[in-house]
Amino acid sequence: MSRFVWAMLLREIRSSWKRMAFLSLAVAAGVGGLVAVRAFGLALDGQMVAEARSLMAADMVMASTRPFVPREQAALDDLQRRGAQVVISREFVSMARTAKGTKLVEVRTVDPGYPFYGRVETGSGRPLWESLNQNTLVANRSLLLHLGLRVGDEIRLGNGRFRVADELIREPDGAVQLFSLGPKVILTTGGGEATGLIQPGSMVRYRALIKLPPKMDPLLAADRLKSRLPDRYAEVRTFDQAQPQVNRFIGQLTRYLNLVGLVALVLGGVGVSSAIRAFLTRKLDTIAIIKCLGGSSRQVLWVYLAQTAALGMAGSLMGAALGLGLQGLVARLLEGLLPVDLVFQPSWRAALEGLALGTLTTLAFSLPPILEARQAPPARVFRRDVEPMSPPRQRRRRAVLWIGIALPLLAGLSYWESGSAKMGGIFFGGLLGAVAALLLAAKGVLWLLPRLGRPPFFVWRQGLAGLYRPGNQTPLVVISLGLGVLLVLAVYVVRGDLFRQIGVNAPQNAPNLFFVDIQPRQQTTFNRVVAGQGLTPPRLLPLVRGRIQDLNGKPVRLDDLDGDEELRRTVSFEYALTYRDTLENGEELLSGTMGVNPAIPGPQVSVADWWVERTHLGLGDTVTVNIQGLPLTATITSIRKLNWRSRQINFSLVFMPGFLENAPQVFTTAMRVEDTARRVALQQALSQALPNVTSIDAEGVIHTIQNIMDRIAAVVQFMAAFTIAVGMVILAGSLSTTKYQRLREVVLLKTLGAARLRVAGVLAVEYLLLGGVAGGVGAAAAGVLSWGLVTRVFQGEWQWHPLPYLAAWAGAAGLTVLMGVIGSLDILAKKPLEVLREE
């Protein structure tokens, strides 16, 4: 860059730094949100990598949902012979009880040696194994509070009695589940045996934690271990592959947040672009003079490009600082959902990325107007009216510039921020669609307003006219403010609808108490206890656990399915199977027949509609399930549509009678008990009589889900706030762009005898209309979006509640009026003569 460009840059900054500083706030708000989320994501990633071994408490884990079979055990023994250490951890859900009450708890049994990495934090601060033995346990404080216990008191679990030896604060590998059913309790393996809760068919997760000798490579060891396993029932993972549910969830959430942040950044870019266009329109004479004095278009381009880059960089710097300052807030909003404690330090990488993104976006969005302006003909110095190009040609050129520069950048950013072509594409398309819809709606309303008739009052007439003042960035303000309203409101409405869905909105007869792990021989006892409480015993449903082994005779290999994430997920979890030949809970038969078809040999199975969609199977295809090591191949003879809204226990795979009856099984059931006291009494009675039966109260589950959703909504709305901030900056920027124009209008009104209050009224009406249009359009779009999300994505029922929409609308209008009137105070205060003299 030549000295000339530098000199011009400094001089232009000197003469318009206030405006530039202000404009850069729009960029700052856009970059701020992105940097905050990115810094948070990086801190989380860094912490996870640093603590990878602790998060697994081992180098390698072999996990299964059935007890390790002899060949699996042999493989572990072999590892131990070669110097590895192994601890078996078992996890299951059960009822803890005292004389005073019961509580659903998550139980874990471990052996000395656990944890190999990290440490178990206890309330007393003493090591776990100082207090833990056959007859003791450590428990979360919430359990002690719930049952009114203190350390030293006794708890019963199944058939065992245990003394609470310490409070459990946290285990290193504890936070692998986002969703927990109750407080955590840790026992020894011997203690676990004493409970008698681990029986065939009960839902237990087994994990072999393995510490390898220093010389052994974890990846090679994992491969070797895998090769010795009889089937793919057990999963083997090394510490650096650990992808617990929480990480994946947080990772995905961070990407969504990035995209929300991107909306703010793009809006900031568009705002800067339109401000630069307005700025350059006033600079056309200067450009013409420069060209008369021998400056080339290239020099002109560089002068204004340098200014824009300076503006973008200044804004991005502010934004990066803001983002780093706010990164802790993101973590705070997600508190309780994070697997590690985050230590925040300024993340230079996040800051640099924000700086690059902000500058690049500003430049890309400003390039079209700059490239246009550099064409200003030098002949302007003679004749004002020379236009660089005919309007249609200019429009065409403008379109080419936008499509050629800004849109590819936006598409690239979407791809980069979302991490996938599909997500990025959806976001890109959605954003363009939303902007187009908002723009169309805004233009429609602006077209309609003056056609509704002349407002009878002077103040309203003038205010309305103000919306159409040239240079007012009315459409842009409507879009940015509208998008902000759209995001905030849609999140709020969707959250509310989903809450109602899982809570209030459930069918009247939906069960609220679920029982699992009822052993076959306990059926009569169960029914007797329920009847003893004056309730009708519900029907007990047989449940057999199994995994998908083959589809159409082809073995399922998870490693080969990376391309089809839906299929991968569908075949990777353990299924609850049952057997019957009737439709239940409002199921609907889509095709085939429910009932044994004598024409088809061998086992027959009815599958859910969602399941065939994801596995790409149909009637007549076969599926092989592995039930505790034994394969069972069945032909699909019918497809059912499940009714999730019934809240009953649904089975995706239902075998026809005659094939599963002898498999190891337990029974499960659900029932509705209106009165909370009776619900508690039933749970207590059952846990006395059948200590191994677990009862789950839906209210507690709903509470947990609500908590998670609240936190997600809070963090999304936090990001949406940046979009609104950008909208406010653009609004204020357009205020200052049209300041002199309005100044003249105000002075004229005053000279013609309008009192100051009346003039303020005119301005207030203008901003009320502006905010009203933006808020109205945004609220309408939020309604459409939330309807789509609730009914299509979440398959729920969308409800119309006018209050949030009205509140958002009023909020947008109020905020706009406030900004507008504050921004105009200095104009109102001017004496007419001052301005007229300046003329």
Next chain:
Amino acid sequence: MIQIKWLSKVLASGGQPLTILHPLELSIPRGQFVAVMGPSGSGKSTLLGLMAGLDTPTTGEIHLDGQEITRMNEDQLARFRGRTLGFVFQTFQLIPSLTALENISLPLEIRGGRGASFREASARAQQLLERVGLTARGGHYPAQLSGGEQQRVAVARAFACRPPVLLADEPTGNLDSANGKNVMELLRQLHREEGVTLVLVTHDQEVAADAQRVVTIKDGRIVGDHTPGNTKTDKPPKAKTAKNQSAKDQTAKGKPNRAKGGGAAP
């Protein structure tokens, strides 16, 4: 120095061709001071714009300092202007966000590497500022200067790169007579002392009287070409027309003023 051959300009105005300049020939030798006269709308400003390469002719060629400028592209033209031409405009055309001194050094800075270094540029600008008698006003912005001062700055800027040709479009049109005389004196001085070829468009008889040669244009044609003093020309402009013309120009003065007001309020 300047050779114009078969130059014409036709505009498509509302679908109908409007001839601004009929094909004309004109030759101006190096170092001559030529005044181009004519009523407004006669095409004299268009002729000046074409000479400066600010506009493209419909037919014809213009050779300036031995180069045919009609064949150059935008950027070649810009560089050529920076090297060869200086401009003085009726409405001054100073850049409002730059001080007087910066406005003067601007052409030198644009020329960049091929010209003086930045310090030299600023020294040269200071020297020129002194020459137009505004030493104390260097740090002022155009809006803080009077019309006469602004035009003196513009003259200094026009001559910053020592161009061989100065083009002036109604340089006194927006000034009172005292300031007008002052600016004319500066231009005459540059012509006399630096040997600049000076082409000056004006409708003012008095201004034209200083020129070595007066070319008169009417309705896009050259209707007179003579040396002043030799008052009995083939076609002397009628006194009455001239008077009407100047009255018209007086009323038109509001226009540039408003433009200036807009420019001073960024």
